[in-house]
Amino acid sequence: MKKSSPLVYIYTLSAMLFWGLSYVWVKIAYEYYQPLTVVFLRLALSTVFLWIIARFMAPGESIKKGDKRYFLLLAFFEPFCYFLAESFGLKYVSAAVGSIIIATIPVFTPLAAYFMLREKVGWGTLAGLAVSFVGVGLIVFNQGFGIEVSAKGVVLMFLAVFSGVFYGLLLKKVSHKYSALTVVKYQNIIGLALFLPLFLFFDWGHFIGVTPDFRVISVLALLAVFPSSLAFVFITIGVRNIGISRVNLFTNFIPVSTAVFSFFLLGERFNALKLVGMAVVIAGLLLSELTSRHNETGEMIPRYDG
Numbered sequence: 001m002k003k004s005s006p007l008v009y010i011y012t013l014s015a016m017l018f019w020g021l022s023y024v025w026v027k028i029a030y031e032y033y034q035p036l037t038v039v040f041l042r043l044a045l046s047t048v049f050l051w052i053i054a055r056f057m058a059p060g061e062s063i064k065k066g067d068k069r070y071f072l073l074l075a076f077f078e079p080f081c082y083f084l085a086e087s088f089g090l091k092y093v094s095a096a097v098g099s100i101i102i103a104t105i106p107v108f109t110p111l112a113a114y115f116m117l118r119e120k121v122g123w124g125t126l127a128g129l130a131v132s133f134v135g136v137g138l139i140v141f142n143q144g145f146g147i148e149v150s151a152k153g154v155v156l157m158f159l160a161v162f163s164g165v166f167y168g169l170l171l172k173k174v175s176h177k178y179s180a181l182t183v184v185k186y187q188n189i190i191g192l193a194l195f196l197p198l199f200l201f202f203d204w205g206h207f208i209g210v211t212p213d214f215r216v217i218s219v220l221a222l223l224a225v226f227p228s229s230l231a232f233v234f235i236t237i238g239v240r241n242i243g244i245s246r247v248n249l250f251t252n253f254i255p256v257s258t259a260v261f262s263f264f265l266l267g268e269r270f271n272a273l274k275l276v277g278m279a280v281v282i283a284g285l286l287l288s289e290l291t292s293r294h295n296e297t298g299e300m301i302p303r304y305d306g
Contacts, residue, residue, distance in 0.1 A: 008241045011234035016250050020257025022227035024265050025219045032216045035087035037207050038223075040199040043079060043192045045224030050185040058179040063186060070173050074183075075190035078167035079228075084198075085160035092153025099255050101157040103136040105164045106248035112165050113244050124287065125246060132252040132284025138277030168244045171236060180236035184229065252281045 029038045054061075063071055090098045106129055114120075174183055199207075238247040256278045 005241070008238055012238035012242070012247055012250050013253060015231035015234040015238070016253040017257045018226040018231040020254045021261045022223055023258045024261050025223050025227075028219045029216060029223065032210055032212065034203045034206055036195065036199050037203045038220070039079070039083045039087065040192070040195045040203075041220050042223040042228045043188050043195060045220060046228035047185070047188045047192055049225055049229050050181060050188060054179075054181045054185050058181045061179060061182045063178070063182075067174060067177065070170055071183075071186050072190060074167060074170045074174065075187045075194065077163045077170065079188065079191040080194040081163040082160050082167065085156045085163060089153050089156030089160060092150035093157060098153075098157050099136070099258075101154065101161060102164075103133060103252055103255065105161050105168075106251045107133060108161065108165050109168055109244055109248040112169060116169055125249065128249055128284045128287040130284070131287055132249065132281045135277045135280030135282075135284060136252050136255055138273055138280060168239065168248060171239050172244055175236050175240040180233040180240075183236050184232040187232070188228070249285060252284065256281050 026038060033041070086098070086102070093101075110125060110129065171183070235247060238250075259274060259278065
């Protein structure tokens with residue numbers, strides 16, 4: 001396998017940083033709007049942004065007839081099912097429990113990729129997943145383990161996890177055929193159409209009663225451009241070049257980046273256990289990357305030129 005460009009890893013890490021920062025922006029947006037409204041508005045703004053960018057960088061690229069079903073399923077799992085389950089799941093469980101459940105996505109993805117796609121998974125990747133998962137646990141449970149857990153919330157959060165897993169598997173089928181901009185643009189358009197009826201039925205009355213100010217408008221714009229647009233574009237590039245399993249390993253950087261951004265933007269304090277957890281996450285990533293370079297054959301993601 002040819003050595004992956006460092007730029008691919010920069011793209012992948014940047015996506016995780018954007019998603020980590022999105023938790024801070026979403027918290028601000030929730031001061032004004034309901035969860036469905038926030039998701040719908042960020043998708044709407046993201047679709048406009050991607051359409052403008054695609055006009056210059058991927059003009060005229062359309063979905064082939066045989067691939068339309070994959071795009072429908074792609075958008076159904078994420079953003080629709082994932083954001084729906086995550087948004088309502090967090091109403092029933094604490095942020096700590098929600099974070100640790102979402103962090104299991106890279107644990108389930110290699111197993112699903114092996115059984116469904118026969119994608120090779122090396123022991124280094126599995127070891128890195130295990131180590132980094134322990135680090136995530138140290139971060140999110142730094143306040144203690146006395147947490148009440150709602151069964152309904154846990155079920156909803158795991159629905160988000162499985163939606164993320166199937167999204168990653170479907171992304172592999174289209175990432176080598178279309179540009180990243182095209183994939184994310186159509187994914188968001190379809191997702192927007194799926195969310196529209198729910199937004200109109202449940203949140204419209206609340207939405208029209210809110211007078212937006214510069215603060216919420218700027219936060220929605222940031223959510224649309226970075227986590228809802230560029231992050232998905234970068235992840236598509238990552239899946240195409242280094243594979244689903246190794247891309248999902250970087251998911252454990254999300255709670256790390258959230259902790260950092262919360263410290264600087266929300267005044268959240270660090271403690272020793274959280275710092276140790278961040279170091280363990282990074283160690284897990286390095287372990288997986290170093291061992292995979294020596295032990296894996298490179299057949300994880302087939303490359304196509306046409």
